[in-house]
Amino acid sequence: MVTGEHKLIAEHITRWFTSEDGVRLMALEDFNLKVNQGEVVALIGPSGCGKSTFLRLVAGLDEVQEGTLTYDGQPITAPDPNRGFVFQQANLYPWLTVEKNVAFGLKANKVYKEKKPRVQEMIDLMGLTGFEKSYPHQISGGMAARVAIAQTLVMDPEVILLDEPLSALDAFTRAVIQDEILKMVDRFHPIVLLVTHDIEEAVYLSDRVVVLSPRPGTNVADIKIDLPHPRDRISPEFIAKRHEVLDALDFE
Ligand SMILES: Nc1ncnc2c1ncn2[C@@H]1O[C@H](COP(=O)(O)OP(=O)(O)OP(=O)(O)O)[C@@H](O)[C@H]1O
Ligand SMILES: [Mg+2]
Known part of the structure; x- marks a missing residue:
């Protein structure tokens, strides 16, 4: 729209x-x-x-x-x-879980309390459900790219x-994330x-x-x-x- x-x-x-x-x-x-x-x-x-x-x-x-x-x-x-930036290389914090990586910006900007539900929402939207407690070294490259996108989108830029x-990413993962990006665009414009x-x-x-x-x-x-x-x-x-x-x- x-x-x-x-x-x-x-x-x-x-x-x-x-x-x-x-x-x-x-x-x-x-x-x-x-x-x-x-x-x-x-x-x-x-x-x-x-x-x-x-x-x-x-x-x-x-x-x-x-x-x-x-x-x-x-x-x-x-x-x-x-204005959120997703860089080419997923820049995750290796000592934080997926969930905490996604929540990082909310905490840094002191809006975690009010926006907490967005963390799980973004994790679900990016197809990362079930990996909330995983660390970056335990997930695939495609998943890391999705965490990086979730990390930016959670701020509702x-x-x-x-x-x-x-x-x-490989062609298949790429197509999956492309559709996730379109879903997000459709919801938040x-x-x-x-x-x-x-x-x-x-x-x-x-x-x-x-x-x-x-x-x-x-x-x-x-x-x-x-x-x-x-x-x-x-x-x-x-x-x-x-x-x-x-x-x-x-x-x-
Ligand atoms: N901080 C910088 N200092 C000096 N030169 C720079 C700097 N940043 C970019 N450049 C130069 O500016 C030009 C444009 O760089 P830029 O990274 O924007 O290209 P790009 O279109 O993103 O290329 P690519 O498709 O390879 O990523 C390049 O010649 C690059 O060397
Ligand atoms: Mg470039």
Whole structure:
């Protein structure tokens, strides 16, 4: 469900990094993105084109040098529990159980008391029921990825930043978690920015696929995926969308 006006607005975003010998490396140049409440947007583009850099900016972990980045009309200047980040590597606390890993952010933000029931809810939603008392070394990689997602979602973020969270998983586990992500989107209507190298994943999950150019990353295409859910990965419409994205990624 996509509603209302643009909530997240990135205009003319430029971010560069300066090396020790003073050489400027442009990561993003004049990148633009407007996202509505409840919209799932996939960002896809060649390695090094600034996708993770952009997610870090939206998370408030880094600052823009040029351009403006606002959420709900306010400039993004610092991290906020409202904007949750799921990193590529599941970053679990090895000394905490699954349950305590999921609850960690609630405790750190002093909202555990009121939101305690959300912990079990997220564990169930991510298919981790029965593993509440397990430690990270006792669960599979796919389960660890799900715990990492639950850890972020339990905070009920309004913006969810997913940086290739499923890239290390096998195709089957990946498909299971993709459906869990869709269930979550259907229930909570967050903004989701999903970085992925997997065109099928982008077309399966998102309302729009934004294609970035090779570094410095800028907008190349914005492809609307208006297929109803659940999507059939082998339908002609689905395959046509995959081709459209693939064509936009053909930079030669
Ligand atoms: N902290 C940093 N210091 C210096 N250079 C950086 C820093 N972070 C990113 N870069 C550079 O900025 C460019 C964009 O990096 P970024 O990680 O955003 O790419 P990406 O699109 O996420 O790539 P990938 O698909 O490989 O994850 C790269 O050339 C990278 O080397
Ligand atoms: Mg990256």
